[in-house]
Amino acid sequence: MTRRKEGEREKKKGGAPPCAQRMYPDKVRPSQWGGVSVRGGRREAPRGAVVVWCRVGSKGPSAAAAPLDPRSTFPLERSDRRVVAVATLLSFLFSFFLLEVAKFCCSMSATRMQLLSPRNVRLLSRGRTELFAGGGGGGGPGVRSLTCPPLSSSSSSSSPGRALSSLSATRRGLPQGKMSENGVVSRAKVLTIDTMNPTVKKVEYAVRGPIVQRALELERELSEGMKKPFVEVIKANIGDAHAMGQQPITFFRQVLALCSYPELLNDKTFPEDAKSRARRILQSCGGNSMGSYSASQGIDSVRQDVALYIERRDGGVPCDPDNIYLTTGASDGIVTMLKLLMCGEGAARTGVMISIPQYPLYSAALAELGAVQINYYLNEENCWSMDISELQRALDEARQYCNPRALCIINPGNPTGQVQSRQCIEDVIRFAAQERLFLMADEVYQDNVYADGCQFHSFKKVLFEMGPEYSDTVELVSFHSTSKCYMGECGFRGGYMEIINMDDEVKAQLTKLVSVRLCPPVPGQALMDLVVNPPQPGEPSYESFIKERTATLSALAEKAKLTEQVLNTVQGLSCNPVQGAMYSFPRITIPEKAIKEAMDLGQQPDMFYCMKMLEETGICLVPGSGFGQKDGTYHFRYRTLDFFATADLCIYQLNFQLSSLLKDLIVVYVQKW
CATH class of the missing domain: 3.90.1150.10 (Aspartate Aminotransferase, domain 1)
Known part of the structure; x- marks a missing residue:
């Protein structure tokens, strides 16, 4: 029987060519050739293998995608010597291909591309190499196709080699992973203590x-x-x-409960003034629900109540609700204002004056923002009072290495517990006006004044009582919160800040900045409204509120x-x-x-x-x-x-x-x- 007839007979049986059976008698089984099993017309590869499907002379993608009989790759009518030569050449090229594929896989980021599976690699016709990276073969969704430029149409014997060598060119366009000495992709963390934001490491609280x-x-x-x-x-x-162990104010919790669960508005156990406050707050919320977003600057009705509260507190000094920004506690407002002040590099970098001892929020925020902390020391021997000569010393020294732009004051003091006198506040305002400093007044403990002869004076009130020379020029922001004083509602994160004499363009940028975070917590805004507008004389809850x-x-x-x-x-x-x-x-x-x-x-x-x-x-x-x-x-x-x-x-x-x-x-x- 001639070899041609023998080959045709084996082909009809579905077996391997006789030359392959003689060369690899212990490895070739019926219906298997080159690691590809043929079952019912489907090509299947051993799990984890990298398989190359070659068809020389195919015409276009449709031909490449057609069902491929692995045995048809070889001209079976040729002599065994020719087949052996071709097989040897392909074996060499295949080994070289595997080496290139290994290098290629190592060069890919492990988080962006999977290692190539049997369905991910195809050497197509006319020297065109197509690699599929992703969850599966082909160009389906979630699959990235990386195609080399077409090679020159030289002899078919040289095309596979050129296609293989072009893999190195292909991988140069891929994201590079960090390589270890043995050529394996490093599993080191992307974010480490050495590669994280260095300013965060400087933060201490x-x-x-x-x-x-x-x-x-x-x-x-x-x-x-x-x-x-x-x-x-x-x-x-x-x-x-x-x-x-401090107990919450009953009226506050009643209104918050009604706002959280409006069905309770029909419950007769709640006083009518609590119900009316809850209805007003809910009507100001989208969809009459505290679960909706508010305006970025805060609920309008709450800001109006805050403005009225400030006017009462400061003896009639006018307050514009448009200058009120509700915040996530006072801390949020402080950090936001510090962000606006950041500018310059080197000796022009922003410096901020803070009292020592200070509340660690300030030093932590300045470290995170990359600003310069300028320390001025409170006078411990004089009950932690502020000394203008100490402010001047700190300012003069700081101007040698930064650009001082702001002065922060905590009154009443944290951690020192002092209450600054009116005269001290006037001196500080004059100092800020003379040195062109932005004033930041942290007044969250304004209701916590105990000592005989001490009284809280807001910076805004003193500023306006000093006349237009100062009230029209000195830039000021003051802060208040629901977390301290008699409320102690730290977890609700309610607060506000009022800006005075801020440039209109800067104010627009401030509004944009707070808009990025959408809005402060609406329950905190509701609580802030209750703090600035508590029960009034004659209302059912007034006596119990005053008592508590x-x-x-x-x-x-x-x-x-x-x-x-x-x-x-x-x-x-x-x-x-x-x-x-x-x-x-x-x-x-x-x-x-x-x-x-x-x-x-x-x-x-x-x-x-x-x-x-x-x-x-x-x-x-x-x-x-x-x-x-x-x-x-x-x-x-x-x-x-x-x-x-x-x-x-x-x-x-x-x-x-x-x-x-x-x-x-x-x-x-x-x-x-």
Whole structure:
């Protein structure tokens, strides 16, 4: 039987050519050739294999896509020698192809392209190479087709080689992955501590720093039954009034409940004034629902109520609702204004003056925005008052390396608890006008004033009472919040800011900036409306509201006075009068031995002190180094609490001093012995 007839017979059987059976008797099975099984007219490849389908002389894409019998690739009528030569050549080219494919796969980003599967690679006719990257072969949805330029129409024997060599040219257009030394795509993270935003790494927020994290761990350990020298963790680190047991104002919660679930408007247990407030708020919301977006600047009716509140507070000084921006707490407004002030590079970079001690929001925001922090120190010996000569010193020094543009004031003070006098505020306004500084007045504790002879004066009121020379020129923004004062509603994130004398074009940019975040939380806006427009005399809820408000402020005043008196009775502690806000910032004397021990541990001495206090008493404080302090002095911020917590703190201070003294005595005794 001739080889041609033998081949035709095997072809009818569906088997491999006889030459292939003689060359690979142990590898070739019926209906299988070149790793491709033919079953019912379908081509199937072993799982994970890379298969090349070749058809020389096909005409166009339709021919390339037609069903392909792998055995028809070879001219079966030729001699075995010719077939062996062709097979050897193809084996070499196929090995070279696999090498190129491996390199190609390694060069592709693992997140953007899958490794090539049997259906992803095709060498088409006339030297045209087409690669399919994605979830499957062909040009379906989600599949990326990468096609090399057509090769020259040379002999068919050279086309496969050129097509294979062109793969390296194709992959140059692909996203490059990071290559390791062994040529494998690196699995290193795209976002690492070395490749992240460097300004974020500079951000620090001591109020929720390492001590607070340890406090959370201690709470978990206590809940698991572990024995500690205390039975609970007292969080004196943060001004979260409700978390510390302060009760919410009933009227506020009634209106918020009605707004959240309008079906309750038919419930007779709610007073009529609460229902009327809820209806007014809901009518101002899209679809009569607090779940809808509001205007980016805030609900119009709420901004109108805020403007009326400011006019009443400031004795009739006019307030335009269009200058009111409702915010996500005061913090959101502060950061937004700082963003507007950022400008310049190098020595022209924006500098912002902040008080030391300061609330860490300011230093954190300036670090994130890449601004220059300019420190001016409050006068601790004069109850943390502001000193114009200190402001001038800080400003003159800063102008050597930045462009000071803003001055921030917190009144009443956080963490220092002072209330600035009217004379001090006037001096600050004159200083800002003379030095062309933008004033930022943080007045979120304006209702928390306790000390005799102290009174809150808003910067806006003082500014307008100083006359047109200042009221028409000095740029000012003031902030208020629902989180502090007698409300203590920190979680609702309600607040506002009022802008004075802002350039109209800048104001348009401010509106655009707040629009990016759509709107502040609508429940927070509703709560802000209740704060600035509480029950009025003659309304059903007025008496209960006044009773609750007075009781809350009286309790805060008693705790502030108690804190000052008790702390000043302990050696090693000294505390200025707590005139307002919710905190004291006592100065502590730390023995030299403890300072050295802290330094050996790589900690600030006041951090060391506060951490040991947490471990021994369960009282969580914030070290003064987190707020800033003069070199060589040590403090901590203490949220004014009840007598027992303050007594525990004092006992710890006595034990701390005593233990240090005992250590010194033991050392002296051992040395003498």
